[in-house]
Amino acid sequence: MDPANLHDRLSRVRETIAGAAGRSGRDAASVRLVAITKGHSAAALRAALEAGLGEIGENRVQEALAKFGEVHDALESAGTTRHLVGPLQRNKARDAVALFDWIQSIDSSRIARAVSDRAESERAEPLPVLIEVNVAGEEQRHGFAPDETADAALEVAELPGLSLRGLMAMAPYTDDEATLRRTFASVRRLWEEVRRQGAEVDTLSMGMSNDYALAIEEGSTMIRLGTALLGPRGG
Numbered sequence: 001m002d003p004a005n006l007h008d009r010l011s012r013v014r015e016t017i018a019g020a021a022g023r024s025g026r027d028a029a030s031v032r033l034v035a036i037t038k039g040h041s042a043a044a045l046r047a048a049l050e051a052g053l054g055e056i057g058e059n060r061v062q063e064a065l066a067k068f069g070e071v072h073d074a075l076e077s078a079g080t081t082r083h084l085v086g087p088l089q090r091n092k093a094r095d096a097v098a099l100f101d102w103i104q105s106i107d108s109s110r111i112a113r114a115v116s117d118r119a120e121s122e123r124a125e126p127l128p129v130l131i132e133v134n135v136a137g138e139e140q141r142h143g144f145a146p147d148e149t150a151d152a153a154l155e156v157a158e159l160p161g162l163s164l165r166g167l168m169a170m171a172p173y174t175d176d177e178a179t180l181r182r183t184f185a186s187v188r189r190l191w192e193e194v195r196r197q198g199a200e201v202d203t204l205s206m207g208m209s210n211d212y213a214l215a216i217e218e219g220s221t222m223i224r225l226g227t228a229l230l231g232p233r234g235g
Contacts, residue, residue, distance in 0.1 A: 006051050009229050017223070020216035031216055034083050036208075036226035038063065039233030042070035048230065049078045057104070057224055059086030061095050068099060085168070085224055087142045090114045097122055104130040104168040104205055104224075107142040112156045120161030130168040130205055131156060135187050141170065146190060153194040153201070166203030166221075167191045171211055180211050184218035191219075 018028040037045045038059040045067055048056060058064035061084070068075060068082070075082070084100040087107060093114040096103060106112050106129045119127040131153055134143035144152045149167065157164040167190060171183040184206055191204045207215025209228035216223065226233070 005231065006047055006229065009231070010051055010053070013225060013228055016213050017216060020213040024217045024219065026216075030221060032203075032222040034085070034205075034222060034224045035229050036085065036224050037067070037230065038086070038226065040226075040230050042067045044230055046071050046074055049074050049080060053229070054078060055081045055083065057083040057085040058100075059084075061088070061092040061099065064099055065095060083224075088115070093118045094122075097127060100127075102128045102130070102165070105132045105142065106130065106156060106162075107132045107134075107144065109152065109155060112152075112159060112162065116159035116161035118161065123161070126161055126163040128163045128165045129156065130166050130203060131164070133167055133169040133187055133190060135169045135183055135190075136172045143169070146186065149190050150193050150197055153199050154197060157199045164199055164201060166201040166205065167194065168205040170208065171206070171215070173210075175210075177214065180214050181218055184211075184215050184220065188219040 017031050021028040021031055032055060034055045034057045035048045035053040036057045037048060081101045083102045083104055084096055085104045087105055088096055088111055090111060097118040103115060131149060132143035133146060133149050134141045135146055153164060156162060167187060169187045171180050187206055188204060194201055203222055204220050205222040207220045207223035209225050212223040212225060
């Protein structure tokens, strides 16, 4: 990866974040940027760290295990926050708890309990997590149905090994702005409902490379960008 390309992309992303945050009446600093390094090489991950990207995300435990091992010293010295953003199998819960600082993809009560049990026994502090919402009800997507989300959030909030921080969602793959806005707004309303019910959540993770400006305008506090920062996968 050419570091100059990464710096140019990062500059453009930050300009877009600032514009979208301003249009929604917020400061750009209220939006956290997670660089999604899945499918990219350890060299690309190192370049992201050197560019000052302090939060990175991976989809698969096994890929992260290998990649993080290659750049262990750089991750540690940068104080990087590592997010798991892809689906988690219960038999990978132990590795996930050891590898990641956040898990954004709690998509069932069973997974929540498995991660809580591991985190409670292996961590000094509860593990920050997000509940994944299958907002479009698509069979190929993971997550809780929207009408299950508030109850799931209250359940997860009571698990001793976890610190529930909010919700995560992916919009449908479409260029239709109205559809994207409706999707993001519906997740924001779910997040607000979870807060009204007493859960102390502060994070709404939605928005990826093709739709993050709209997500921010509709209330996202955390975006997850791969291609927009690192270019096509495989670099």
